[in-house]
Amino acid sequence: xxxxxxxxxxxxxxxxxxxxxxxxxxxxxxxxxxxxxxxxxxxxxxxxxxxxxxxxxxxxxxxxxxxxxxxxxxxxxxxxxxxxxxxxxxxxxxxxxxxxxxxxxxxxxxxxxxxxxxxxxxxxxxxxxxxxxxxxxxxxxxxxxxxxxxxxxxxxxxxxxxxxxxxxxxxxxxxxxxxxxxxxxxxxxxxxxxxxxxxxxxxxxxxxxxxxxxxxxxxxxxxxxxxxxxxxxxxxxxxxxxxxxxxxxxxxxxxxxxxxxxxxxxxxxxxxxxxxxxxxxxxxxxxxxxxxxxxxxxxxxxxxxxxxxxxxxxxxxxxxxxxxxxxxxxxxxxxxxxxxxxxxxxxxxxxxxxxxxxxxxxxxxx
Numbered sequence: 079x080x081x082x083x084x085x086x087x088x089x090x091x092x093x094x095x096x097x098x099x100x101x102x103x104x105x106x107x108x109x110x111x112x113x114x115x116x117x118x119x120x121x122x123x124x125x126x127x128x129x130x131x132x133x134x135x136x137x138x139x140x141x142x143x144x145x146x147x148x149x150x151x152x153x154x155x156x157x158x159x160x161x162x163x164x165x166x167x168x169x170x171x172x173x174x175x176x177x178x179x180x181x182x183x184x185x186x187x188x189x190x191x192x193x194x195x196x197x198x199x200x201x202x203x204x205x206x207x208x209x210x211x212x213x214x215x216x217x218x219x220x221x222x223x224x225x226x227x228x229x230x231x232x233x234x235x236x237x238x239x240x241x242x243x244x245x246x247x248x249x250x251x252x253x254x255x256x257x258x259x260x261x262x263x264x265x266x267x268x269x270x271x272x273x274x275x276x277x278x279x280x281x282x283x284x285x286x287x288x289x290x291x292x293x294x295x296x297x298x299x300x301x302x303x304x305x306x307x308x309x310x311x312x313x314x315x316x317x318x319x320x321x322x323x324x325x326x327x328x329x330x331x332x333x334x335x336x337x338x339x340x341x342x343x344x345x346x347x348x349x350x351x352x353x354x355x356x357x358x359x360x361x362x363x364x365x366x367x368x369x370x371x372x373x374x375x376x377x378x379x380x381x382x383x384x385x386x387x388x389x390x391x392x393x394x395x396x397x398x399x400x401x402x403x404x405x406x407x408x409x410x411x412x413x414x415x416x417x418x419x420x421x422x423x424x425x426x427x428x429x430x431x432x433x434x435x436x437x438x439x440x441x442x443x444x
Contacts, residue, residue, distance in 0.1 A: 112213040112220060119167025122160065140164075162221065169224060170213075215239055218246045222253070230274035231258045237277035248322065255292040255323075259435035264289065280326050280354040283396050283418050288325070290424040291400060295319040298427040306363050310334075310347050313363075327354035335360075337382045346379045357393040358383045361400060368404035368422055373412045376420055400425045 122143075126136045140157045147155035213220065219239055226232040235258065239249055261278060262270045264287065272279065280286060296312040298304055304312075313320050314333055321328050331349040338344075348361040360379045364372055376397040383395040397420040409422045 108216045109213060112215070112217050115163045115217060116167055116170065116213065118160070119163040119165070120171065122164045123167055162224070165224060166220060170220075216246065219249060222246065222249055226253070228258075230270065233274045234258050234277060241277055242326070254429055254432060255294070256430060256432045256435035257288075259432070259439050260288045260290065260292075262439050263435070278326065280352070283355065283357075283394075283421075286325060286352065286355065286359070286396060287398065287421045287423065289421075290426050290430070291323055292430065293320070293323065293425050293427050294429045295323075296427060304365065306347070306365050309363050309365060313348065324350070324359075327352045328359070329353060331358070337379070337386075339382070344378070344382075349383075352396070355393055355396075356391070358388065358395045359398060360395060361398045364399060364401040366402055368399060368401040368408070370408060370412045372399055372401070373409065373420065373422065380419055394419055397421070398423060 122136075122139070125139060140160050144155055144157045144160055147160075215223075215236070223232050223236055223239075226235065235249060235253060238244065238252070238257075244252065258273065261273060264284065265273065278285070293313070295316050296309070298309070298312055310333060317330060321330070328350045329352075331351055333348055334345045335349045336343055336345050346360045347363045350359045350361065351357070352359050360376070360383060362372070362376055362379065376399050380395045380397040388395060399420075399422045401422060401424060404422050404424060413420055
């Protein structure tokens with residue numbers, strides 16, 4: 079029996095090692111490919127800058143280059159793809175100014191270059207004797223990022239992809255759900271700038287909160303009749319997706335967590351712990367419009383955790399009420415003016431119209 083266990087352990091160890099090695103190889107290949115495309119873009123741009131009639135010269139160069147590269151290296155070097163590599167360099171090169179970029183004959187990209195990631199050790203390497211940025215995402219990620227026109231938003235998603243190891247599918251989902259706009263709506267100009275430069279930082283309770291929360295992954299149609307228990311069960315069934323929607327640092331504690339007060343039992347729908355703020359986060363689900371009684375109930379849940387559950391080295395409990403609809407005035411009047419513990423946010427069970435969030439954000443900045 080022990081020999082069989084040893085064999086299983088040996089296999090599991092080797093299998094894990096091989097899996098890690100494969101992932102490392104894939105990452106290495108992806109990084110090399112992205113760097114190569116960046117350098118191809120640089121060489122094309124530098125060659126075009128030597129041309130007398132830049133626009134016509136550039137088109138002819140790409141056409142001839144595509145034909146020769148395809149003949150020698152196979153697919154992947156169409157004129158369109160070479161144009162994307164050129165645009166990739168124009169957009170991501172720290173040496174390209176916004177003015178020069180806007181004067182480029184290709185108007186697909188006309189925004190400021192994306193700033194470098196904060197960590198200096200991953201900012202650049204040397205290729206062919208010239209410094210080059212290090213790109214940690216896949217080429218598919220960068221193709222998606224290049225289609226984001228707002229440079230601040232593009233920077234935010236690159237930072238979050240890198241920090242949270244988002245797949246391309248998750249990047250698309252977060253973009254389609256308007257994550258950047260939802261976070262920006264609850265921030266001032268300095269906070270929006272911080273999103274672009276550093277991504278989402280979790281330093282205080284308000285940093286955890288977004289409004290609305292997008293729960294399209296629950297597969298609950300907007301008009302479908304469901305109970306709070308159905309909503310809770312769907313969240314538990316898709317807990318990994320829900321944790322991604324909540325944001326950074328969340329770990330699951332329990333559902334229907336019981337509290338006893340004077341021999342009376344109460345249950346909070348969901349309890350999480352945020353490792354970054356070192357606090358409990360209790361979540362109550364409401365399928366209808368929020369009432370002041372709901373807010374009072376959440377206040378009790380928060381107070382209970384603070385007084386009977388929270389450890390001395392942990393920070394104050396945060397309460398989030400997810401509701402279908404709410405009156406912001408009612409929320410503000412019911413809660414203290416200096417409230418930083420209880421938040422009420424709407425949830426949506428379908429992907430929103432991203433343009434709506436963009437308009438709201440533009441109106442806020444006017």
